Amino acid sequence: MNTIETDRQYVAPTYRRESVVFVKGKGSLLFDETGKEYIDFGSGIGVNALGVGDPEWTDAVTRQIEKLPHISNLYHTAPCAELAAELVGRTGMAKVFFCNSGTEANEAAIKACRKYSFDRYGRERYKIVTLERSFHGRTLAALSATGQPDLQTPFVPVVEGFRYVKAGDLAAMREAIGDDTAAVMIEMIQGEGGVNVLDAEYVAAVAAMCKEKDVLLVVDEVQTGNGRTGTLYAYQGYGIEPDLVTTAKGLGNGLPIGAVLFNQKTACVLSAGSHGSTFGGNPVATAGALAVLKKLTPDFLAEVERKGAYMRMRLAAMKGVKGVTGKGLMIGVAVEDAAKVKSACLTKGLVVLTAKDKVRLLPALNIPDELIDRGLNIMEEALQ
Ligand SMILES: *Cc1c(COP(=O)(O)O)cnc(C)c1O
Numbered sequence: 001m002n003t004i005e006t007d008r009q010y011v012a013p014t015y016r017r018e019s020v021v022f023v024k025g026k027g028s029l030l031f032d033e034t035g036k037e038y039i040d041f042g043s044g045i046g047v048n049a050l051g052v053g054d055p056e057w058t059d060a061v062t063r064q065i066e067k068l069p070h071i072s073n074l075y076h077t078a079p080c081a082e083l084a085a086e087l088v089g090r091t092g093m094a095k096v097f098f099c100n101s102g103t104e105a106n107e108a109a110i111k112a113c114r115k116y117s118f119d120r121y122g123r124e125r126y127k128i129v130t131l132e133r134s135f136h137g138r139t140l141a142a143l144s145a146t147g148q149p150d151l152q153t154p155f156v157p158v159v160e161g162f163r164y165v166k167a168g169d170l171a172a173m174r175e176a177i178g179d180d181t182a183a184v185m186i187e188m189i190q191g192e193g194g195v196n197v198l199d200a201e202y203v204a205a206v207a208a209m210c211k212e213k214d215v216l217l218v219v220d221e222v223q224t225g226n227g228r229t230g231t232l233y234a235y236q237g238y239g240i241e242p243d244l245v246t247t248a249k250g251l252g253n254g255l256p257i258g259a260v261l262f263n264q265k266t267a268c269v270l271s272a273g274s275h276g277s278t279f280g281g282n283p284v285a286t287a288g289a290l291a292v293l294k295k296l297t298p299d300f301l302a303e304v305e306r307k308g309a310y311m312r313m314r315l316a317a318m319k320g321v322k323g324v325t326g327k328g329l330m331i332g333v334a335v336e337d338a339a340k341v342k343s344a345c346l347t348k349g350l351v352v353l354t355a356k357d358k359v360r361l362l363p364a365l366n367i368p369d370e371l372i373d374r375g376l377n378i379m380e381e382a383l384q
Helices: 003-010 055-067 078-089 102-121 140-145 149-155 170-176 200-213 283-295 298-316 338-347 369-382
Strands: 022-026 029-032 037-040 095-099 127-131 162-165 181-186 216-221 244-247 258-262 323-327 330-334 353-355 358-361
Touching: 037 369, 055 283, 078 095, 078 258, 078 283, 095 102, 102 127, 102 140, 102 181, 102 216, 102 244, 102 258, 140 149, 162 170, 170 200, 181 200, 200 216, 298 323, 298 330, 298 369, 338 353, 338 358, 338 369
Parallel strands: 127 162, 127 181, 181 216, 216 244
Antiparallel strands: 022 029, 029 037, 095 258, 244 258, 323 330, 330 358, 353 358
């Protein structure tokens, strides 16, 4: 059996995989087992922030693998401590919890919100308000936070205590936050939900509402974080101060990592014994993440912004494009049939993603201008 046949036989069918077997990559180029070259506008799903084979990242990870790949959270290691210090230093948050994925980061954040509220206000104040069309992950609490009924229905009963409101509807949010509410959880740009950018005034008003009632504000930056939208974290472009920030995807650059950033108020809520993860803060993953953050300098982030603006400008002028959304290098392209455009692109050697009815582009943050142009040319052809 070849790889595709073996996969179909033995791997649980949770993904609708394309019939391509990738074997290697270099920067923003990928190669399949037939040697065919692809330009990568997906970077995994926003994971390979520095493309494939970034020298500093590879060096940091391989040096750590040789020295000590794992030791457990019963002891200290330098990469974990240094990554936390770097995240705190660049966000103004206070402490970091490490886990292994986006959904785990959100699980930790949900637990922290409930405990914060439990400790101060008792057991009746535990509701968390999230947005319709949001995506917060696949494990049970994160799925329960996800405002997409079709994803939840076969797994009922979902975890109790979530309430969903329409994004952008301030009156609905005001209505939803009551005496029983512990937190509000939002993505600055809904990724899986279709690259829907939240309005700055709406976000500022929600943040003010939360602050006034001591309702915690959680920003899910699993997809928008780590330079993706042109600021280190997307919330930093909105001028708000969340109580918790969750992140994953691009922080890992290929290795599994998730993180929750806590502000001063929530820093010590998850006390010893109340939460944990065997692999969380793993020295290899954290050494790699530190190498990612070191690259995301102000100059680098300005380039993300410039490249994103250029891509959106070219896309908006293409025949067959009905609209372009997003920020930085997180881009949604409204077209007639996104699945069809995606597969036409793949045939022509361009990897793109979809989100709901849009084509979604999440290229590596350091993609060269020349590959941006070549990729966009392919997309223009595919749209015909
Ligand atoms: C991908 C994603 C998640 C889930 O992350 P996993 O690593 O797949 O568990 C959660 N929230 C957002 C916004 C995401 O984009």
